[in-house]
Amino acid sequence: MAFARNIAIFTVTLSLLVFIAFFGRLPAFRSTPIGFLHRLLIIHIPSSLRSLDLYFTNGRITSGSSRLGHYLMYEKHPVVVIFFLGLLTGSTALFVPVIWSRLPLHHQILIPLILPLPYIFTYLSATRNHHAYITELNHAAQMRCYPYDRILYYPGNPCQTCLFIKPARSKHCSICKMCVARMDHHCIWVNNCLGRGNYRWFLALLLSTGTLLAYGAYLAYMIISPLAKDHYETYEHWYKYELDPTADPSSWLTYLDMKLHYFLMFTSIYLEEGGLRASGVGLLALLTWPLPLALFGYHIYLIWVGMTTNESGKWADWRDDMNDGVVFLGQRRQDTLQSIYQTLPEEEEPRTTWPLESRHILVRTMNGEPPQNLPSRIRSVAKEDSFQRVWSLREVENVYDLGFWDNFREALK
Ligand SMILES: [Zn+2]
Ligand SMILES: [Zn+2]
Structure with a gap:
């Protein structure tokens, strides 16, 4: 029980950190606690560690790790793509075989249809850049797509690397070492810049990944719920009558405490009844499905x-x-x-x-x-x-x- 609870707490914390690391840099969060935690995580903590290292070891630890950090942050590399697809493949390999025989036929048909989508859209986002990248060949056509608004973009600005005038809405990417048409951002998940030509595949990737994760969490819930039901009633009884019979049921503190206990117990029961393979992956899916969908929602807002x-x-x-x-x-x-x-x-x-x-x-x-x-x-x-x-x-x-x-x-x- 304690082990399962620790796993639950660890997974929640990890999801929160991932959320802050990936979303905290968005301008929408700039003056919110999420933006503050992001700056703490990305700027303040690393710079404090660097000063400590400089003081104690004359900077020997950070000079090695900063070369690695520089490679990971400023070079084109597939580490995150491999991590993402590896996690997806590993989770699927753990999850699907243990629940397969208990699934109704329509789910057995649906899974092979939904599962390949994130792989296909990752591939398309990563490779469809012949329109996104601006070259000598397509430069003239790219210049005719958008006018200079004289607010964000001015005419006559050459790119120092590509040596042509930057079209409106384009930006030079120092990682791809190319100018990108209607630059959105350089995405480490697909190891490519997203712009005119492949942004649609990125939107499809977010939507399909979010849907797949939500679907995985739902399947885990559907399979494990009947197994966990008996235990759940015992726990409910235990909380009400044994944990703290003197607690004031009308106090919001008791209410909060009860809800927190419920959440942790519920997670623990699921982890124990479903086994680590079904419920561990189910829990990971449950905690992560809102991330791609929230990012998808944010991009719909940007389009709006x-x-x-x-x-x-x-x-x-x-x-x-x-x-x-x-x-x-x-x-x-x-x-x-x-x-x-x-x-x-x-x-x-x-x-x-x-x-x-x-x-x-x-x-x-x-x-x-x-x-x-x-x-x-x-x-x-x-x-x-x-x-x-x-x-x-x-x-x-x-x-x-x-x-x-x-x-x-x-x-x-
Ligand atoms: Zn350029
Ligand atoms: Zn790029």
Whole structure:
């Protein structure tokens, strides 16, 4: 019982740490406890350990581990892909054989249909990058996909590595060593950048993995529940009459204590009755299925607001500066809007197929005073004296937001 309970506590803690490590960096969590714990885990604890190591061993421990850390963080490597697919394969090999004979026929048909999906979508996310990567061959076409909004992206910025003008919404990935079209993020789970061309496979991967895990947890519950039922009634009786008969049943502390005991007992009974193979994997699936689905939900939110993960970070920077009162919104001169008049050579800002034009320009100033002596790239397109202080992102147009369904169609390209 104590062993099973320790396993349950260990698995819950591990899931929480994984959640913080993977989700804590999202701009949405920047000023929440999750963001704080993420900074503690990724920045503060490692830097304290480094200082200790520097003090005691003159940095001998961290110089070896930082080479490994550098490899894992900044080089293209399949370690996480192998870990993920290995965990999935290992769990399946442990889980399916012990429950197979007890499953109804329709589940025996459904499992072989759902199980291959995460493998297929991992493969597609990892390999379908001939549209995501910008090359000399497709550069001209990539330049015509999105206009420069002059908020997040300005025309005429060359990539120092790839030596061409960066198309709007693209970003150079220092791990892939390529510029990526409509860059979302570099994903270590698939060892590839996600952008135009393979983002859809990433969405499919999240959805299929979340569904598979939830399904696995449900199957474990379905198989073990009848076995655990008798025990559960005994435990319920034990808590009510023997653990603490004097506890005040109306107090929220008793209520919380009872719920916590129930949860731990329930998990323990399952681990004992189902055996470590069925219930251990079932518990892992139960605790992890919300992770891919929450990430899927977050990406649906990003599609809804017309942003990539990369852009959500840039917008969050603007929002933080707006809160400090140092951001000014200017109107673009009508005659410089792309459809009417071209201010830059065709190679730097070609005519795009995108239906919207940006009418706004954002400027941040160092001292919070209205902008003066604007650089020529802004002066040439902005209406003079049109700059007003803005306090909220709601006042700014996002030219890449066409409304949910059009954004969704765009995300699948
Ligand atoms: Zn580049
Ligand atoms: Zn990359």
